[in-house]
Amino acid sequence: MADQPNAWGDFPRLHDKYPDLGTGPVPTEPYHSQAHFELERDLIFRKSWLIVGRVEEIPNPGDYLAMDIEVARSAILIVRGRDGEVGAFYNQCSHRGSKVVRSGTGSCKLFQCPFHGWIYNLDGSLRGIPDEKGYFDLDKAGLSLTPLAADVWSGFIFVNFDPQPAESLSEFLGAFGTDIGDYPFGAFADNMAEWRVELNCNWKIFKDAFQEGFHLPFLHHRTLGGIYSNSSNPFNYVLDCKLYPRHHSMSQPGADRPIEPTGLMKIARDFGAPEAQHAASLQANEDHAFSYTPGTNWTRNPRWDVDLHAIFPNITMNTFAAGRYLINIIWPLSLDRTLWIARSYSPKPRTAGERFSFEFNKVFLRDILIEDGSTVEGTHAAIRSGAKQTMPLHEQEIMVRHDRKVIEDHVGFYRDREAPRG
Ligand code: FES
Ligand SMILES: [Fe+2]
The missing domain is CATH 2.102.10.10 (Rieske [2Fe-2S] iron-sulphur domain)
Structure with missing residues (x-):
């Protein structure tokens, strides 16, 4: 373990890897400006794969x-x-x-x-x-x-x-496509759970909620508390991040002292397929030092649990060590309306126990997603006032920062005028 890159307790400073990205506050206007949204429509959504x-x-x-x-x-x-x-x-x-x-x-x-x-x-x-x-x-x-x-x-x-x-498409995906492409996406295609929700928020506010795991100890403390963060990693820091020209990935560990599940969660873990163990808590296990592709668990850390990816412009994806993945397809309907399609893919249950576990995990994931959806409408209602022109971003919010930069590079909203600096 001591030889592992980014081993437990050795979290990298993500911004140090990408000094050109800067560390200053970012403008809030792109979340509520109709003019910005029209540029996104023409220069991003009508031009991207x-x-x-x-x-x-x-x-x-x-x-x-x-x-x-x-x-x-x-x-x-x-x-x-x-x-x-x-x-x-x-x-x-x-x-x-x-x-x-x-x-x-x-x-x-x-x-x-x-x-x-x-x-x-x-x-x-x-x-x-x-x-x-x-x-x-x-x-x-x-x-x-x-x-x-x-x-x-x-x-x-x-x-x-x-x-x-x-x-x-291959050029658009670039190295990200090569790094992630061999993940067994097709292996779970026959067992998908889908949720479709229309939200009163800008699409980027929703996307941002899936571009950092820093909110888990707070927003998800009822569902995921103890599974990822504890006193060893109180703010759910990640093992590493990779920024591609447009896309990006983060690699997330599980907690070093897994909680002991009780009640239905324990039954789901004891009788279920591997994903039940994930939901209950991933045991530290050398098996998890493996990687599906160069783009998953690329630090080869035994405590790896999940990677957070974003495919520009409107996809976020979580690839789990336990052999399943979640994709969010985020469609802007207007400046302040977003269609969120969440699809969770996992191995098809083969036994009654695995079926129980699958259904438990489906509901468990639904509860987590409800928590994610719960803040975004309020954020939009508040941010649209323009009262605050900028927002500071944390070290762990580097994918949000990168996304803002990539979008600005495409739309050029601030190309001919100065962006607010806070
Ligand atoms: S046949 Fe299609 S619109 Fe008339
Ligand atoms: Fe979340």
């Missing part, structure tokens, strides 16, 4: 996902083509603009618009038009569904609203 689903959701040719992406003012359609490849289109009929399919999931051999019956192939090409002779000089080859850039990384389907994306 965005996760819209997983390949397991559309396993067979003809399977599709249709959804509205409010921040891009678009309805989109993700389709598994006859060739097995994933494609994406605007879900907008070339006739008078009706959605070709209603939002949701489904499977079909062809798409037929419900309004006047135009028919499209799975590759988006126009196949047929009822009463075609009644139209004038149609160029059918030019009336396909409008394609959208789409690509897949580790089973996650991304789209990009830029007609000519400046970067490929």
